[in-house]
Amino acid sequence: MASEAPATARGSGVRRLAGALHRRPRLRLALLLTGPLLWLVVLYLGSLAVLFASAFWTTDSFTSQVVKVWSTDNFHALVTTPVFREVIVRSVGVALAVTALCALIAFPVAFYTARVAPPRRRPLLVVAILTPLWASYLVKVYAWRLILSQGGLADWLLAPFGLSGPGFGLPATVLTLTYLWLPYMILPIHTALEQLPAQLLDASADLGARAGRTFRSVVLPMVLPSVAAGSVFTFSLSLGDYITVQIVGGKTQLIGNLVYSDIELNLPMAAALGTVPVVVIVLYLLAIRRTGALDSL
Amino acid sequence: MQGIAIRLQDLRKSFGRTAAVAGVDLEIRDGEFFSMLGPSGSGKTTVLRLVAGFESPDQGRIELAGQEVTGLAPFERDVHTVFQDYALFPHMTVEQNVAYALKIRKVPKAERLARSREALAEVRLAGYGDRRPAQLSGGQRQRVALARALVGRPRVLLLDEPLGALDLKLREQMQSELKAIQREVGITFVFVTHDQEEALTMSDRIAVFDQGRIAQVGTPAEIYERPATPFVASFVGTSNLLDGEVARQVVGAPGTYNIRPEKIRVLKESAEADEPEHATATGTVADVVYLGDATRLLVDLDGGGRLTAVQQNLETSAEDVAAYRGTRVRLQWHRRHAVRLPS
Numbered sequence: 001m002a003s004e005a006p007a008t009a010r011g012s013g014v015r016r017l018a019g020a021l022h023r024r025p026r027l028r029l030a031l032l033l034t035g036p037l038l039w040l041v042v043l044y045l046g047s048l049a050v051l052f053a054s055a056f057w058t059t060d061s062f063t064s065q066v067v068k069v070w071s072t073d074n075f076h077a078l079v080t081t082p083v084f085r086e087v088i089v090r091s092v093g094v095a096l097a098v099t100a101l102c103a104l105i106a107f108p109v110a111f112y113t114a115r116v117a118p119p120r121r122r123p124l125l126v127v128a129i130l131t132p133l134w135a136s137y138l139v140k141v142y143a144w145r146l147i148l149s150q151g152g153l154a155d156w157l158l159a160p161f162g163l164s165g166p167g168f169g170l171p172a173t174v175l176t177l178t179y180l181w182l183p184y185m186i187l188p189i190h191t192a193l194e195q196l197p198a199q200l201l202d203a204s205a206d207l208g209a210r211a212g213r214t215f216r217s218v219v220l221p222m223v224l225p226s227v228a229a230g231s232v233f234t235f236s237l238s239l240g241d242y243i244t245v246q247i248v249g250g251k252t253q254l255i256g257n258l259v260y261s262d263i264e265l266n267l268p269m270a271a272a273l274g275t276v277p278v279v280v281i282v283l284y285l286l287a288i289r290r291t292g293a294l295d296s297l
Numbered sequence: 298m299q300g301i302a303i304r305l306q307d308l309r310k311s312f313g314r315t316a317a318v319a320g321v322d323l324e325i326r327d328g329e330f331f332s333m334l335g336p337s338g339s340g341k342t343t344v345l346r347l348v349a350g351f352e353s354p355d356q357g358r359i360e361l362a363g364q365e366v367t368g369l370a371p372f373e374r375d376v377h378t379v380f381q382d383y384a385l386f387p388h389m390t391v392e393q394n395v396a397y398a399l400k401i402r403k404v405p406k407a408e409r410l411a412r413s414r415e416a417l418a419e420v421r422l423a424g425y426g427d428r429r430p431a432q433l434s435g436g437q438r439q440r441v442a443l444a445r446a447l448v449g450r451p452r453v454l455l456l457d458e459p460l461g462a463l464d465l466k467l468r469e470q471m472q473s474e475l476k477a478i479q480r481e482v483g484i485t486f487v488f489v490t491h492d493q494e495e496a497l498t499m500s501d502r503i504a505v506f507d508q509g510r511i512a513q514v515g516t517p518a519e520i521y522e523r524p525a526t527p528f529v530a531s532f533v534g535t536s537n538l539l540d541g542e543v544a545r546q547v548v549g550a551p552g553t554y555n556i557r558p559e560k561i562r563v564l565k566e567s568a569e570a571d572e573p574e575h576a577t578a579t580g581t582v583a584d585v586v587y588l589g590d591a592t593r594l595l596v597d598l599d600g601g602g603r604l605t606a607v608q609q610n611l612e613t614s615a616e617d618v619a620a621y622r623g624t625r626v627r628l629q630w631h632r633r634h635a636v637r638l639p640s
Binding site (some may be wrong): 200204205208210222 | 386446
């Protein structure tokens with residue numbers, strides 16, 4: 001083997017190393033994963049653990065200093081204080097509403113981009129759907145603030161019908177979040193619809209099914225996992241958001257706002273609040289897993 | 298005699314600038330096993346899709362059992378299709394797949410169950426109802442697709458190269474099974490294939506497609522023995538065309554002639570014709586192909602042109618036939634086997 005290797009010392013050194021690695025699969029795996037795993041365990045899971053642990057501490061009410069005494073008071077407060085309960089329910093409600101709206105809007109859009117539009121134009125349409133993601137989050141939210149402000153675009157458009165825009169508040173928050181996360185719902189549905197074999201639709205029609213029936217019995221069940229996959233994005237992104245609601249939400253409070261306002265004064269309480277979305281999303285993922293959506297991610 | 302299941306009149310369909318179907322007239326009889334044979338791109342699958350209603354023709358008329366269906370949607374036609382790659386619904390069980398047509402027609406659940414079980418038994422898949430299509434082999438999926446299309450007892454069953462994805466052994470087995478099922482249920486089968494052997498073995502009648510048109514319609518024997526055009530002669534079986542000066546010399550009259558290789562006997566050059574009805578020609582063996590059961594000889598005729606002859610390996614073996622190369626031979630055939638093709 002050595003005699004066949006290139007004459008240069010460097011070449012043969014690299015070859016020998018490659019050969020040595022080839023014979024030690026475990027070493028190769030260790031070299032590949034040590035760095036990323038350190039990152040994941042220490043920085044990502046580590047900070048989650050610290051967050052969870054600090055939720056069991058308390059603060060000195062005079063100095064706002066963290067007192068490292070273990071207690072479950074914070075979690076107790078989460079469940080018993082009406083404001084917290086209300087905000088948690090509202091936040092989950094907003095996330096669900098945004099997810100439902102995204103799904104309703106995304107399906108027809110994705111159906112058009114994946115199956116109706118001329119095949120040559122489809123990649124362009126996908127790019128068009130993705131372009132908003134290149135713009136700054138804040139710019140987009142402030143654009144919505146302008147649209148929804150008094151005498152803004154929404155008011156002006158609805159005036160001929162004797163209506164006015166929703167103004168700032170909960171509906172505006174849901175609307176803006178729906179706009180922000182819509183691409184994350186369109187893309188998986190688009191992919192699923194694009195991969196749906198045309199022959200299945202032909203076969204359904206051939207066996208006597210009209211369009212509505214084919215949609216209910218063939219298209220929807222086959223695309224549903226991708227809707228669920230998209231909802232993981234829209235749901236978790238909505239649940240964690242606290243900036244949009246500050247800009248267009250008026251006085252509306254979501255979990256993120258409470259965390260934000262508590263972080264200076266009562267860090268352990270903020271940590272306890274912070275674990276709520278984590279728990280909710282874990283529960284959501286467990287529910288989604290039952291649909292098989294995570295297999296296709 | 299019998300009723301007409303399908304009548305096509307001047308059917309035309311273009312995709313962009315290519316004319317996939319360029320004027321097809323055809324009558325398919327009730328209860329017939331009818332094959333549409335042709336190379337890929339000859340328009341046979343497009344005709345099938347037009348009959349099923351997946352495409353609408355640019356021109357022409359489609360009748361199903363005497364009723365015009367040209368403008369009707371697929372779900373309004375009493376026709377079911379077995380697709381090339383089966384098109385089974387992956388999210389449904391085998392039984393749900395088979396019962397799909399019945400469910401749409403709102404057949405009561407008990408009857409639905411009984412009939413789909415029966416259909417699965419017909420294709421020898423009894424007991425597979427609870428599986429998913431992904432858990433089945435190619436041949437089994439093929440049977441499910443067949444059961445799904447048969448369970449509603451359509452007027453006509455369309456089969457789009459249904460055996461194309463199966464290996465040779467399985468294909469041969471499915472050929473005879475398909476034929477048996479067709480005889481049993483008595484439904485008109487329209488079978489699209491590019492495999493001439495498949496068409497010859499299974500069909501009552503065959504339409505040979507060439508560039509969007511039908512080159513010939515006839516029984517397998519008619520198609521094979523009396524090809525109507527040089528294209529049919531070369532697509533169905535091996536053709537041996539003689540034309541121009543060679544035809545005048547060898548056959549004795551001008552025109553284009555086709556002689557099937559198995560009709561030709563290979564004799565020693567010195568041999569005399571057995572009977573006056575036999576024609577002969579001398580030549581040199583240019584190539585020998587050992588096929589196992591037979592040997593194919595390519596003979597360059599002295600008068601020009603080349604004929605292929607097939608000999609059964611009754612006594613000969615691979616070593617013997619290899620020695621044929623370069624030898625002088627006399628080819629002999631019965632005059633009526635030199636079939637004149639309209640030019």
